[in-house]
Amino acid sequence: MPADDGAQPAVVVAGAGLAGLATALLLARGDVPCQVLEADGLMGQPSGATGAHAGGPYTSQPYVYSGLFRRQLLERLPDVYAELLDEGAQVLDIDGSVAAPSPYGDLAGRDGQAVQGDRLSLACPGGVVTAVLARALASEPLAQVRHGVQVQGLRMEGDRITGVRLPRETLKASTVVDALGRGSPLAPDFTAMVDEVDGGVVHSTRFYRTDRVDEPAAATERLSTVSGETFSARVLAQGPGTFAVTFRYLARDRALAGLAAPEGFSRALSLLPEICDRLAAAAPAGAVITGLDPALLLRCVDEQAPIGYLPVGDALCTVDVESGVGAALALEDAICIARALTAPVDTASDVSLGARMNQRLRSAYERSARRSVVRTRLWEAAVTAAEPAVRSGPNAGSPSRAAMVRALLL
Ligand SMILES: Cc1cc2nc3c(=O)[nH]c(=O)nc-3n(C[C@H](O)[C@H](O)[C@H](O)COP(=O)(O)OP(=O)(O)OC[C@H]3O[C@@H](n4cnc5c(N)ncnc54)[C@H](O)[C@@H]3O)c2cc1C
Incomplete structure (x- = not known):
């Protein structure tokens, strides 16, 4: 690789997850040359629902992308949007009600208003989006990807960035987009942690x-979520004739650990007719994938950060994965x-850009964190309760934890 010879583009995009790929694609199409640096050696592999995907560690997971994300792509x-549909991404009508405002209204774009059409979401495994973005980027002559x-x-x-340090060289750079995700090695030095919540889910x-695959649209369009006493479950269309079912529960609730095994998973599903009915005539494809939901975190750019340091996506903010807005925030940034x-910037506009992003991310984060904290508290209370909870309200129709535990022990 060429060493520090002055030939590299001045803009380096560090990380080729969703945020880095989208930034690089938009830069290249705006006539700004950039170099993308990615640790993963396998990026850009073929995509397809349930296939193996390169990229961040969670790219084989089922994703739902909020209406804001879909509109931003459009x-x-x-x-990229058209290719995602060709790849089998599904357009979902999450709440099924045409008149309802976007559930993510206060996250919506420039004017802060929900826009007609935002309520339609997109769904496909996370790696399909990164693979499609990577392919689009590969045909942009102004972007180099390593x-x-x-x-x-x-x-x-x-107070200025002059380069990016790699194991055996330093690349010249005056601007570095930090798209290295929540574990970014750059973020601790140049951002301050505002808040962190670990839901333990x-x-x-x-x-x-x-x-x-030709079943009536109504059967595939909507997202079904069941909120249980100490768990939630949802079925999510991920491609033509492809669904994912996800159970979420507390890591410390060992009695539900059986959900990580195929038999336990199937038995738990049989307690949920709303979901079972959606899976009529469907067969499991692959093993049960189990992982800990990542902690929610919010950082803000430090006043001491050098000019030219621009964090984006999960390097700055991660929200509850269930909210389906993490990718939209990353894309919007x-x-x-x-x-x-792509426009001439001076320091002042750099600063106001950061301030705008901090403010918007804070409101998204706080809403997500509140939801996560309340959910965890309720689940914790139900796990530790000596007496079964009085079951009323939204969970009334779902199986109790005791019923779920019995099914898992069978
Ligand atoms: C289980 C799970 C489910 C989710 N579901 C949804 C969902 O349904 N809808 C939604 O909107 N959001 C969801 N999210 C959130 C969404 O994945 C993120 O918000 C989004 O991917 C952020 O992208 P990013 O590019 O900022 O970070 P990442 O995707 O983490 O990308 C960071 C990239 O940087 C690379 N990298 C890291 N360190 C280095 C280094 N030192 N040098 C070089 N490269 C490096 C990594 O390999 C990676 O490719 C989910 C997240 C998880 C974990």
């Missing part, structure tokens, strides 16, 4: 396939950053 990257490269730090002179997911870098 407006800014329509070719895989298998570990970003270690920044080189600075005074595990998810167990299984994909299902059915040959009935990518659009903001690309817009600022």
Whole structure:
């Protein structure tokens, strides 16, 4: 690889997850050359529902992308949107009610208003989106992508970035987009942690396939969620004839640990007619995938951060994965950053860009964190309750924890 010879583009995008790929694509299409550095050596592999996907560690998970994400794609990257549909991404009507406002209204774009059409979401495994973005980026001559490269730090002179430190070289750069995700090695030095919440929630997911790809749209369009006493479950269309079912429950609730095994998973499903009916004639495809939901975190850019340091996506904010807005926030920030870098920017606009992003992310984060804290508290209370909870309200029709535990012990 060429060493620090002055030939590299001045803009480096560190990380080729959703945020980095989207930023680089928008920059290249805005005539700004950039270099993308990604640690994963396998990026850009073929995609497809339930296939193996390169990218972040969770890319084989079922995703739902909020209406805001879908609209942003339609407006800014329509070719990517079209290719996602070709890849089998599903358009979901989450609440099924045409008149209802977007559940993510206060996250919506420029004017802060929900826009007609935002209520339609997109769904497909996370890796399908990154693979489609990676393919689009590969045909942009102004973007170079290097895989298998570990970003270690920044080189600075005074208050400015002058380069990116890699294991065996330093690349020249005046601007670094930190799209390295929640574990970014750069973020601790240049951002301050505002808040962090660990819900301690595990998810167990299984994909299902059915040959009935032509079944009526109503059967595939909507997302079904069951909120149980100490768990939630949802079925999510992920491609033609492909569904994912995910149970979420407390990591410390050992009695529900059986959900991570295929037999336990099937027995638990049989208690949920809303979901079982949706899976009529479907067969499991693959094992049960189980993992801990990541902690929610919010960072803000430090006043001491060097000029040219621009964090984006999970490097700055992760929200409850169940809310389906993490990707939308990442894409919206990518659009903001690309817009600022494709127009002449001075320090002042750099600062106001950061402030805008901090403010918007804070409201998204706080809402998500509140929801996560309340949910965890309720689940904890039901697990530790000596007496079964009085079951009323939204959970009244769902099986109790005791019924679920009995089914798992069978
Ligand atoms: C289980 C799970 C389910 C989710 N479901 C949804 C959902 O349904 N809807 C939704 O909107 N959001 C969801 N999210 C959130 C969404 O995945 C993130 O908000 C989004 O992917 C953020 O992308 P990112 O590019 O900022 O980070 P990442 O996707 O983490 O990308 C970071 C990239 O940087 C690379 N990298 C890291 N360190 C280095 C280094 N030192 N050098 C070089 N490269 C490096 C990584 O390999 C990776 O490719 C989910 C997250 C999880 C964990």
